[in-house]
Every structure is written in structure tokens, then in C-alpha cells.
Amino acid sequence: MRKTLSTLLIALVLTGCAGRTRPEPSAELTVVETSTLPPPDRADLTAADRPALIGPLDTIQVDVFGVSELTRELQVDASGRISMPLVGTLDARGKTAGELADMIETSLRGRYVRNPRVTVNIQNSVSQVVTVDGQVVEPGLYPVTNQMTLMRVIASAKGLSEFAREDDVVILRTVDNKRMAGLYNIGAIRRGAYVDPPIYANDVVVVGDSPQRRIFRDVVSLAPLLAAPLIAILQ
Known part of the structure; x- marks a missing residue:
């Protein structure tokens, strides 16, 4: 039994000690051989614009120029609507701030405020x-x-847990009312093998479980005397 545990521990430790793969150049990755990377320019520091959409329970600030009675902070209700004096109830869900401002202006124009801004x-x-x-x-x-x-x-989310499986990370997303899933490898992204994918609102990220890591933990807990010298080698 002791010999079997020893063999299993050695196999698991050697698997975990495999050398780290160097980043490989590709069409999407330039590997710099010098000690320093070139600095990014201004365009590199700004992300492509994504529309910020208003949703249920968001808090918004509405300013009506020259009409202080209508200027206020509002919370969107659970159904995605807001209510304002002279304006009534508007569906704000899925609108940008600019689109909602246009809707409020339209509701006020001609009836209550001559040229609402x-x-x-x-x-x-x-x-x-x-x-x-x-x-x-x-x-x-x-x-x-x-x-x-x-x-x-x-x-x-404070990083991967002890039992995370780096090559089993799924992003679930709804596109055109269709549920879609993409499988990603965090280890490959860390090595620069491919681009770190963007995440959007309502995405669900699920990190898989590694049975091998659990087996290693269990074997070590069952054989502390055997595991101690092997763990020492890793330190």
C-alpha cells in the first residue's frame, strides 16, 4: 500500500512540475526577446466603446436645464420603468442615457417646456x-x-480556486435570443496563445473542476509522512 501511494504521489507531483511553456509567436502575438516591452500608445490604453444600457434597479440622474423641479435622481423600477412629473411613465430598460434623454425631451416638448434640454x-x-x-x-x-x-x-473573483481546471472555462452568452457557449483555456491565455476574450453584461462564466487536484489533496492528506519530502522538493 505504501509503495502504491508513493508511486501515485510521484506521478502527480511530476505532472504538476512540468515546465512552463514559453509564449509562442503567432499572428496575434509578438514575443519580445528583449528585457523590456515597448510602452503602449494612447489608442492602446482606451477600450472600444460599448453602449452603457439602463436596466432594472439602476440609479440615474435626470437634469432638465432651467427646470429645477424636474431635475432629480431616480431609481429604475424592477420592470425597467421610471416615472417623472409631467412626463409620466417611460420604459428605460435597454436604453442608453442619450436615448432616454431624447424620450424625456419628446414628452416635455410642446406641452410643458418650449425647448427642453x-x-x-x-x-x-x-x-x-x-x-x-x-x-x-x-x-x-x-x-x-x-x-x-x-x-x-x-x-x-479573487482568482482560481485550489481545484480549478484551467482548460475548462465556459462563457455562456445569449446572442439573438440563442444561448451560446464558448470553451476557453486560462492557461493558454496566460501564455499569450490567444487573446483574452471580452466579457459583456449578462454573461455567465463557469470555471470547471479538476478531479486530479482533488485526488492529489486526498492522497497527501492520507499519507503525510510520504508526502512531506515530495512537497519539500517543490518549495
Whole structure:
């Protein structure tokens, strides 16, 4: 039994100690052989614009120029609607701040305000979130920004857990009312093998479980005397 445990431990440790693969140049990746990377320019530091959409329970600020009675902070209700004096109820769900401002101006124009000028700002968004589940340290809901990517989402969730499987990360997304899924390899992204994919609101990220890591943990817990010298080698 002791010999069997020893053989299993050695096999698992050697698997975990495999050398790290160097980044390989490709059409999407330039590997710099020098000690320093060139600095990014201004365009590299700005993400492509994504429309920020208003959703249920978001908080918005509505300013009507020259009409202080209509200027106020509002919370979108659970059905995605807002209510304002002289304007009534409007469906704000799925609208940008500019589109909602145009709707308010249209409701006011000609009846109550001659030339209304309205601005809308999203103060706090709780609807633009990504769900992170599976083998991460802190599963939960995280806000989505213009520059949100898979690696940033994992970092927001405090990283991968002890039993995470790097090559089994799924992004679930609804596109054109169709459920779609993409399989990603975090280890390959870290090596620069392919681009860190963008994450959008309502995406669901699920990090898979590694049975091998659980077996290693269980074997080590059952054979502490045998495992100690092997773990020492790794340190």
C-alpha cells in the first residue's frame, strides 16, 4: 500500500512540475526577446466603446436645464420603468442615457417646456453584471466595464480556486435570443496563445473542476509522512 501511494504521489507531483511553456509567436502575438516591452500608445490604453444600457434597479440622474423641479435622481423600477412629473411613465430598460434623454425631451416638448434640454447620467448600475460561478475563490455577480475581459473577471473573483481546471472555462452568452457557449483555456491565455476574450453584461462564466487536484489533496492528506519530502522538493 505504501509503495502504491508513493508511486501515485510521484506521478502527480511530476505532472504538476512540468515546465512552463514559453509564449509562442503567432499572428496575434509578438514575443519580445528583449528585457523590456515597448510602452503602449494612447489608442492602446482606451477600450472600444460599448453602449452603457439602463436596466432594472439602476440609479440615474435626470437634469432638465432651467427646470429645477424636474431635475432629480431616480431609481429604475424592477420592470425597467421610471416615472417623472409631467412626463409620466417611460420604459428605460435597454436604453442608453442619450436615448432616454431624447424620450424625456419628446414628452416635455410642446406641452410643458418650449425647448427642453435634458441630460441623463447613469449614477449606479446594478444591471450590467457578469455571473462568475464554479471553481473561483469568490463566486458572485461582478460589474461589467468597457475593458472587462475573462482574465479580469477571474481576478475580480479573487482568482482560481485550489481545484480549478484551467482548460475548462465556459462563457455562456445569449446572442439573438440563442444561448451560446464558448470553451476557453486560462492557461493558454496566460501564455499569450490567444487573446483574452471580452466579457459583456449578462454573461455567465463557469470555471470547471479538476478531479486530479482533488485526488492529489486526498492522497497527501492520507499519507503525510510520504508526502512531506515530495512537497519539500517543490518549495
